[in-house]
Amino acid sequence: xxxxxxxxxxxxxxxxxxxxxxxxxxxxxxxxxxxxxxxxxxxxxxxxxxxxxxxxxxxxxxxxxxxxxxxxxxxxxxxxxxxxxxxxxxxxxxxxxxxxxxxxxxxxxxxxxxxxxxxxxxxxxxxxxxxxxxxxxxxxxxxxxxxxxxxxxxxxxxxxxxxxxxxxxxxxxxxxxxxxxxxxxxxxxxxxxxxxxxxxxxxxxxxxxxxxxxxxxxxxxxxxxxxxxxxxxxxxxxxxxxxxxxxxxxxxxxxxxxxxxxxxxxxxxxxxxxxxxxxxxxxxxxxxxxxxxxxxxxxxxxxxxxxxxxxxxxxxxxxxxxxxxxxxxxxxxxxxxxxxxxxxxxxxxxxxxxxxxxxxxxxxxxxxxxxxxxxxxxxxxxxxxxxxxxxxxx
Numbered sequence: 001x002x003x004x005x006x007x008x009x010x011x012x013x014x015x016x017x018x019x020x021x022x023x024x025x026x027x028x029x030x031x032x033x034x035x036x037x038x039x040x041x042x043x044x045x046x047x048x049x050x051x052x053x054x055x056x057x058x059x060x061x062x063x064x065x066x067x068x069x070x071x072x073x074x075x076x077x078x079x080x081x082x083x084x085x086x087x088x089x090x091x092x093x094x095x096x097x098x099x100x101x102x103x104x105x106x107x108x109x110x111x112x113x114x115x116x117x118x119x120x121x122x123x124x125x126x127x128x129x130x131x132x133x134x135x136x137x138x139x140x141x142x143x144x145x146x147x148x149x150x151x152x153x154x155x156x157x158x159x160x161x162x163x164x165x166x167x168x169x170x171x172x173x174x175x176x177x178x179x180x181x182x183x184x185x186x187x188x189x190x191x192x193x194x195x196x197x198x199x200x201x202x203x204x205x206x207x208x209x210x211x212x213x214x215x216x217x218x219x220x221x222x223x224x225x226x227x228x229x230x231x232x233x234x235x236x237x238x239x240x241x242x243x244x245x246x247x248x249x250x251x252x253x254x255x256x257x258x259x260x261x262x263x264x265x266x267x268x269x270x271x272x273x274x275x276x277x278x279x280x281x282x283x284x285x286x287x288x289x290x291x292x293x294x295x296x297x298x299x300x301x302x303x304x305x306x307x308x309x310x311x312x313x314x315x316x317x318x319x320x321x322x323x324x325x326x327x328x329x330x331x332x333x334x335x336x337x338x339x340x341x342x343x344x345x346x347x348x349x350x351x352x353x354x355x356x357x358x359x360x361x362x363x364x365x366x367x368x369x370x371x372x373x374x375x376x377x378x379x380x381x382x383x384x385x386x387x388x389x390x391x392x393x394x
Contacts, residue, residue: 009145011144011149012150012258012265014143018264018266019115019261019265024115026115027113028094028095028111029094029095029110029111030095030118031110031112033056033060034131037129037130037131038129046126051106051126052124053097053106053234056122057097060095061092062092063090063301065242065298066242066298067089067234068088068089068187068243068246069087069088069089069233069238070087070186070188071083071084071085071087071160071186071187072158072160072166072186072187073163074158074166075087075098075100075107080103082164083160083162083163083164084227084229085100085101085228086188086238087099089246091242091249093111093249094337095110095111096108096246103124104123104124106124108132109153111336113335113336113339114260116150116253116257117142117153117253117257118134118151120132120134121133121135142154146173148251148254148258149258150257150258151257154251154254155173155243155247156172156174157174157183157184157187158170158172159185159186159204159211159212161203162205164186164203166186172185173251174247175247175248176282176284177284180196180198180288181196181197181199182199183198183247184198184200185202185212187238188224190221190236190294191240191241191293192220192240192291192292193220194219194220194292195290196292197214197219198219199214200218200219201214201219201221202218222295224236224238237294237295239296239298239299240292240294240295241302241320245302245318245324251279252279252280252330255276256340256341257337259345259349260341260345263344263345269344270348273348273349274352277352277353277356279330280329280349281329282368284365285323285324285368287323288323293320294320299318299320303317303318304316305331306331307383307385309380309382309384310383311379313327313380315334315381327373327376328368328369328377329380333381334384334385350388350389351389354389354391354392356369356374357377357381358374359371359374379394
């Protein structure tokens, strides 16, 4: 899915006086970690083949279970990436970390609650005080209509050849609205998808071939030892549940950033507000026709995160039977990015969400939410989310 909702294809101006993206000091998890390093409060540990990777994951609170592996040549270190040597990506709600085997740097995308995604590299050379370098050059790929016209992230699905080069014109930006048959081209996927087709774990094997030779075996891979050297990675997984969460959150965060930028630029925000609310409530989500099951323990660990209401329910609980979330509301309502939206934007999003959850809005785009879903989501948010408007009462 390349475009949806109100997308116009416009790229918003990064250095408008109301934005000043490249000139404003960043306030994101990586920038804060750098301050702690500079102050002597943190010392990153350099370890063997992974360099600073394990240490920065610990300091940034990024779980190992989140590891996903991409082998398409869609990174600035593309020359080092192939099906035998995929790039590893790790993430939490606010930061994404990438490493390429034998690469000179670690790659970071971190969410500034006002400015959106900020991009950094960290040299894989042992130093007394290592330094993260901001890389606005990454905007060449990470600022486009597929990131909602703001600095952001995407999960790209391509048809890769045997070397990992994208072949042909078929490419998709995937999220929870994308059919599985369009997802994960150029990625490894561990776990079960049943009979549901997806593009993972496959590539064009010879010149002239145009379609991926997918099979039930390639869709339901439990271990990657036949594809790569597992010891070269922190875990032997590229978990299907982690991929689904990464897809959703990348485009959720892009929409949050876009709405905030439009307001600061003095542009109309009504359509963007509607889109943030609809996306947060999983409007347009593609139904699963078979249960999905990961391999790394990501789903279980993810489900234990976040605040719980009086009934013990959390918006981090995954379903993975017929849909992604047990309670279809984005866990990113708890993020700094969400709280960093301009007040008028955030209030508009809350008004729209409450209209849906209270049952006042029964339009077709929210027909996937049953009365029980709406009440459960409302109760969880009222019980766990600070700063809700006073009219959110059941």
